[in-house]
Amino acid sequence: MAPILYKIDASPPANAVRILSDIIGLELEVRDVNFGVLEHKSPEHLKLNPMGTVPTLVDGDFTISESHATMKYLLSIYGGDKSESLYPSDVRTRALVDQCMFFNVGIFFIRLKVIVLPALFGDLDGPTEKHKADIDEAYGIVEAYLAKNKYVAADHLTIADLSVGATAISMHPLHKLDPVKFPLTAAWIAKLKEHPAVQKYLVPGAKILGDIVNAAWDKNKKK
Ligand SMILES: N[C@@H](CCC(=O)N[C@@H](CS)C(=O)NCC(=O)O)C(=O)O
Known part of the structure; x- marks a missing residue:
């Protein structure tokens, strides 16, 4: 199953994660978070990411947020020969x-x-x-x-x-x-x-x- 990325299109760190995923050929299932209704601060989202920010990534039973940490995680698991x-x-x-x-x-x-x-x-x-x-x-x-x-x-x-x-x-x-x-x-x-x-x-x-x-x-x- 493809990892799920919670994002908004306007988010620079979410876009950094998406660019990396493209470069390493990793398909992500993307889900929009509605900032207009403060969905990023909803109990459901805070449960995934207590910072209440995007991007947030769910990879099976593992959840990680903070784009820089997420990029290092994705590279370690899925980076293949692009990692080095x-x-x-x-x-x-x-x-x-x-x-x-x-x-x-x-x-x-x-x-x-x-x-x-x-x-x-x-x-x-x-x-x-x-x-x-x-x-x-x-x-x-x-x-x-x-x-x-x-x-x-x-x-x-x-x-x-x-x-x-x-x-x-x-x-x-x-x-x-x-x-x-x-x-x-x-x-x-x-x-x-x-x-x-x-x-x-x-x-x-x-x-x-x-x-x-x-x-x-x-x-x-x-x-
Ligand atoms: N250092 C974090 C920053 C994440 C962040 O602040 N994202 C913004 C969207 S671009 C956000 O969710 N802001 C909502 C808030 O801080 O309440 C990362 O790289 O993931």
Whole structure:
């Protein structure tokens, strides 16, 4: 039976998991979670994932949430010969992949989340100057990683690119990346966008997120 992925199309971390699944040829049964009625905070969903977030994955009798942990799990079980390049076993390369994944969890994605959730579920009517400065700082960190390797953690694509890339591509419609200030990041994003799985999930997902959040900002401005 295919693992079940609870997701929304607009979710960058859910799209990172879906891109990975495509790359390793793993079929997922996807189920939408209705954020409009707070289904992600329902007792049923909280039982699967106490954080009340997507993505959440159910693989038989095993449940895992948090996209970065989920991607490592899927690679270990289903990655086959793709595992070594996507999450290299060389200790230092793997440490650099982890570094980028933790940067995404703790810094980059959070800087997206703080301009999205308060717009959808509160009164935020656009990113403040502080939000924008924080996002630019995070773009600068990605730029510094890319000054060392062709991709964020190595000279080839790893799962770190899927996670950090999902945030970067989804952030762009909310606070544009300046290609003059961050040329390496702009070129890396353009390269990622050529990938068929990125085109299939992330490019449309980022557009949906951008449209929803921009509409929420406009609506909140009129309050
Ligand atoms: N670090 C987590 C973040 C998950 C997350 O925050 N997902 C968002 C959707 S993109 C969500 O479910 N937000 C609802 C909430 O935080 O209440 C991951 O990578 O899975």
